[in-house]
Amino acid sequence: MDLNIAGIRLDVTEDGYLTDVSQWNKDIGLEIAKNEGIEMTDRHWEVVSWLQEQVKNDVALSIRGIKKSGVLDIKEFYALFPKGPLKISTKIAGVPKPKSCI
Amino acid sequence: MKNLIILGAGTSGTMMANHLVSKLPKKDWSITIIDQYKTHYYQPGFLFLPFDTYTEDQVKKVGKKFIPKGVNYIQKKIDKILPVDNQVVLEDETLDYDLLIIATGSKIVPEETEGLLGPLWKKDIFDFYTFEGALALRNKLREWDGGKLVIHITEMPIKCPVAPLEFAFLADSYFTKKGMRDKVEITYVTPLSGAFTKPTCSKSLSYLLSEKGIHMEADFAIERVDNEKKEIVDYGDKTIPFDLLVTVPTNMGDELIERSGLGDDLNFIPTHKHTLQSIEHENIFVIGDATNVPASKAGSVAHFQAETLTDNILLYIKGYTLKEEFDGHANCFIETGNNKALLIDFNYNTEPVHGTFPFPKIGPLKLLKESIFNHWGKLAFRWIYWNMLLKGIAIPFVSRNMSFKGKIFDIKRN
Numbered sequence: 453m454d455l456n457i458a459g460i461r462l463d464v465t466e467d468g469y470l471t472d473v474s475q476w477n478k479d480i481g482l483e484i485a486k487n488e489g490i491e492m493t494d495r496h497w498e499v500v501s502w503l504q505e506q507v508k509n510d511v512a513l514s515i516r517g518i519k520k521s522g523v524l525d526i527k528e529f530y531a532l533f534p535k536g537p538l539k540i541s542t543k544i545a546g547v548p549k550p551k552s553c554i
Numbered sequence: 555m556k557n558l559i560i561l562g563a564g565t566s567g568t569m570m571a572n573h574l575v576s577k578l579p580k581k582d583w584s585i586t587i588i589d590q591y592k593t594h595y596y597q598p599g600f601l602f603l604p605f606d607t608y609t610e611d612q613v614k615k616v617g618k619k620f621i622p623k624g625v626n627y628i629q630k631k632i633d634k635i636l637p638v639d640n641q642v643v644l645e646d647e648t649l650d651y652d653l654l655i656i657a658t659g660s661k662i663v664p665e666e667t668e669g670l671l672g673p674l675w676k677k678d679i680f681d682f683y684t685f686e687g688a689l690a691l692r693n694k695l696r697e698w699d700g701g702k703l704v705i706h707i708t709e710m711p712i713k714c715p716v717a718p719l720e721f722a723f724l725a726d727s728y729f730t731k732k733g734m735r736d737k738v739e740i741t742y743v744t745p746l747s748g749a750f751t752k753p754t755c756s757k758s759l760s761y762l763l764s765e766k767g768i769h770m771e772a773d774f775a776i777e778r779v780d781n782e783k784k785e786i787v788d789y790g791d792k793t794i795p796f797d798l799l800v801t802v803p804t805n806m807g808d809e810l811i812e813r814s815g816l817g818d819d820l821n822f823i824p825t826h827k828h829t830l831q832s833i834e835h836e837n838i839f840v841i842g843d844a845t846n847v848p849a850s851k852a853g854s855v856a857h858f859q860a861e862t863l864t865d866n867i868l869l870y871i872k873g874y875t876l877k878e879e880f881d882g883h884a885n886c887f888i889e890t891g892n893n894k895a896l897l898i899d900f901n902y903n904t905e906p907v908h909g910t911f912p913f914p915k916i917g918p919l920k921l922l923k924e925s926i927f928n929h930w931g932k933l934a935f936r937w938i939y940w941n942m943l944l945k946g947i948a949i950p951f952v953s954r955n956m957s958f959k960g961k962i963f964d965i966k967r968n
């Protein structure tokens with residue numbers, strides 16, 4: 453599948469996650485956020501960068517990991533990205549959808 | 555004389571003792587296995603206990619019976635491992651090892667969820683991942699007169715990830731047979747996005763839930779249990795009311811792993827996913843539920859791991875490079891109720907597929923399709939477990955690595 457954002461054609465998975473993280477930029481993040489009904493604030497972007505950092509360092513993302521992150525607590529995570537915070541924030545960050553495995 | 559010590563005499567530890575006793579030269583190596591409990595439980599049977607399908611005696615035996623002659627068996631609690639000194643500390647003695655196999659499994663930790671151990675625990679809230687929990691739930695179900703039944707997974711990973719779903723299917727059959735299905739509302743609550751952990755399964759099998767009238771709540775990350783209002787609450791303030799809550803609490807490795815500084819957040823041990831050697835210490839190997847490898851925590855997986863690990867222990871002792879062989883192979887029956895079951899076969903890289911098993915075209919077992927034959931397979935597994943699996947006897951025709959013969963790749967991956 454592909455997605456057209458800000459005039460750029462992007463490869464995405466069936467549920468809308470970028471397949472190539474290197475294609476990501478802030479405009480794209482903004483556009484995905486809009487589709488998810490989320491208005492991005494500085495705090496949102498901080499969380500997004502932190503997520504990208506984690507993925508770069510091969511850290512598996514999970515709700516429990518958020519609890520121990522020291523960056524934000526789960527309540528705030530839900531407040532920023534209501535409903536499915538991990539799913540939505542990773543989509544905006546352009547990183548793969550976390551596999552809650554097996 | 556060198557010492558090989560196996561920690562834990564559950565499914566994996568017992569299999570390793572049986573594999574190694576005949577393969578390690580007796581004049582050079584002594585093998586010791588340690589477990590805290592006298593009883594060995596057949597954990598897959600815990601799924602059937604609550605529904606009075608199995609009796610207590612069918613799921614427990616004296617563990618020592620399965621430890622081969624020539625292996626020292628110690629029934630004591632393990633306090634910790636001192637990996638730098640190559641020692642294991644027990645409650646009242648310390649042992650030296652040259653080679654260590656950790657097989658201490660995983661267990662439920664209800665303390666991790668606020669309110670779970672509140673006033674309703676074992677009254678209206680139960681687990682079926684322990685022998686005691688499954689029995690208490692059986693007694694409850696015998697007298698329960700209906701209401702909202704909520705079946706719930708706290709967080710992943712859990713051992714036998716399909717067990718809660720099987721529980722929901724079996725509950726549907728159980729209440730139908732009792733003539734009270736109309737009095738029971740069944741809701742299945744999961745932190746995942748779908749009922750199955752594997753997307754291809756969710757796609758091809760979600761009909762089962764609607765067919766059985768089971769409601770599903772996905773993406774539910776529990777924050778706490780409200781004992782007063784009788785509801786579970788998630789971090790997004792979503793609430794689900796219950797009359798009877800059957801939950802799978804957080805699964806973690808034993809505290810001994812934490813005390814030894816060997817585990818991750820959940821006390822699972824970082825392990826090489828193809829060789830099963832621990833990442834940090836080359837003379838420590840890890841098998842079964844105790845590892846952090848991204849495979850299912852299941853007895854069938856441990857069985858395939860045991861074959862690779864046995865080869866790797868022998869290679870390691872002789873100073874050869876280890877085989878990077880284990881592929882995450884899992885082979886699980888899924889009970890779907892009404893005496894039918896599904897069979898799924900997958901590994902690290904390949905999602906469950908359609909086809910036949912173990913023989914191409916012939917079967918007799920069908921992959922990803924409900925059949926009565928598969929149900930017999932699941933029930934036969936208990937016999938296979940006690941009589942073949944624990945003793946390290948290979949299951950006929952089923953190989954340690956996933957086979958692609960007879961499989962049809964017709965479900966698209968996400």
Ligand SMILES: Cc1cc2nc3c(=O)[nH]c(=O)nc-3n(C[C@H](O)[C@H](O)[C@H](O)COP(=O)(O)OP(=O)(O)OC[C@H]3O[C@@H](n4cnc5c(N)ncnc54)[C@H](O)[C@@H]3O)c2cc1C
Pocket residue numbers: 561562563564565566567588589590591596597598599600601630631632633657658659660682683684713714717808810841842843844851852853854855856886887
């Ligand atoms: C409800 C349920 C249904 C399941 N269904 C299936 C199924 O259908 N198919 C399937 O393949 N698998 C199934 N499983 C999973 C399967 O039972 C486990 O994956 C398997 O038992 C793992 O083996 P193990 O040796 O790693 O751990 P375990 O068998 O749990 O053994 C660990 C051992 O270590 C010992 N130990 C731990 N800490 C200490 C300590 N500090 N001191 C001394 N001893 C210690 C414990 O006493 C225990 O005996 C199911 C599990 C459950 C709970």
